[in-house]
Amino acid sequence: PLLVMLTYPERAEATRPALQIASPAPADGRIKLALVGAGGFAQGMHLPNLQKLKDSYDLRTIVSRTGLSARSAAERFGAPNAATDFKTVLDDPDIDLVLIATRHDLHAGMTLDALRAGKHVFVEKPLAMNEDELAEIEAFYRDNPNGPVLMTGFNRRFSPAVVAAKKVLANRTSPMIVNYRMNAGYIPADHWVHGPQGGGRNIGEGCHIYDLFNALTGSTPVEVNAMSIVPESKYWLRNDNFNATVRYADGSVCTLTYTAMGSKSYAKERADIFVDGKVLTLDDYKQLTVAGGSGGWKGTTMQKGQQEELAALAETLRKGAAWPISLEDQIFATRISFEVEKQIAL
Known part of the structure; x- marks a missing residue:
């Protein structure tokens, strides 16, 4: 036959039971x-x-x-x-x-x-x-x-390099300037990340860095300004080639340069933090160096904090500790991404 039609009796509610694989352990x-x-x-x-x-x-x-x-x-x-x-x-x-x-x-x-x-x-x-x-x-x-x-x-706020940076910044007496570069790599325009399921790379990934800015400053964002490239074709997109600057209530200024136009052979992420006569350099979550001061960290591999964030959550749930990331910071980071998207979509 060229066509087979299957019909099923009506049921009040279709359910999909869980498949038990083994006896649950204590x-x-x-x-x-x-x-x-x-x-x-x-x-x-x-x-x-x-x-x-x-x-x-x-x-x-x-x-x-x-x-x-x-x-x-x-x-x-x-x-x-x-x-x-x-x-x-x-x-x-x-x-x-x-x-x-x-x-x-x-x-x-x-x-x-x-x-x-x-x-x-x-x-x-x-x-x-x-x-x-x-x-x-x-x-x-x-x-x-x-x-x-x-x-x-x-997760980035939980990485060993950022934890070490926050120790250096704990007693700062001045605002800071943070320049963060995300050499994100090209993803074709028809990939799901750019569509309705993904929301684009600013909302989908840039929010990581806005949260990191919140964590480093420990302050409240008060102003957001963003500007994107103006592409002549559909190959390059605005919301994965842009600069976003966030000013905080403590006077700090943090800027994200996010681009898909670089080489994947070059390191993906780097941050330079200027504060109190020091320069802290975060190099692809493999090391943190401090010029003009003491402190720092070096690992054998890239460590972005994914395991550490789960450990921090367990501490909260098992011992009643404070939330690993405050609700306010989660909302701030998300809302910054919306404001950036609004500005770069013009």
Whole structure:
């Protein structure tokens, strides 16, 4: 036959039960976690880090778009359950924390659903794609000031190099100037990152650096100015070739140069921090040097803080410590990205 039509009886509600792979192990007081979105980044970064932090985290469920990918990841990383339905996690009273690593356009909605279900949330950046989504998250915490912990995956502030920089900056007496360069590398214009699912590279990745500016200054952003290239073709895009400057209430000025026009053979990220007669140079999260003062750090590999951010979140959830990133800073970083996008889209 050229065509086969399959029909099914009507059901009040279609459900997708979780697939149990093995008998669940005792949690032993660890944070019971569900991962939603088992893509390349989650499997290459978050899941290995959770294994390293197994004394703190108990991975219970992996949710992915297809049952095959969910089950494959669950078997590989030792999760007893796999599922394709996010609601499975929301309805599970044993889940303490939901780690959301889906495509960007799903982040805010899933975050709100999990928070309303009483789950703590770690959501990869961006926290939200637009002002309406961010306003809903703000409204949730206005109505629930003692609600679950929310943490956006702004990992760079937790990197060893940035921790060392903050020690040098702890007793500063002047504002600082921070020049940050992101040699991001070219991604074709038809890639999902640039479309409705990704939101573009300023909102999707630039927010990392705006949060880092918040962390370094420890101050409140008061003014944002941005300017992009004016491309003659559709090959180069405005929102991955721009300068953004943020002025803070303490007088500091932080500038991000974000570009896709450089060579991938050149280092991706560098920051120069000018303050109190010193120059702190952060070189691709491999080392921090301090000219005119003491301190610094050097590693054997690039360390961007992904494992450290999960360790900090565990400290909060297990011991009642302060949030690893304040709600205000998460909102500030996200809102800066919106203002930059507005200015460079002109």
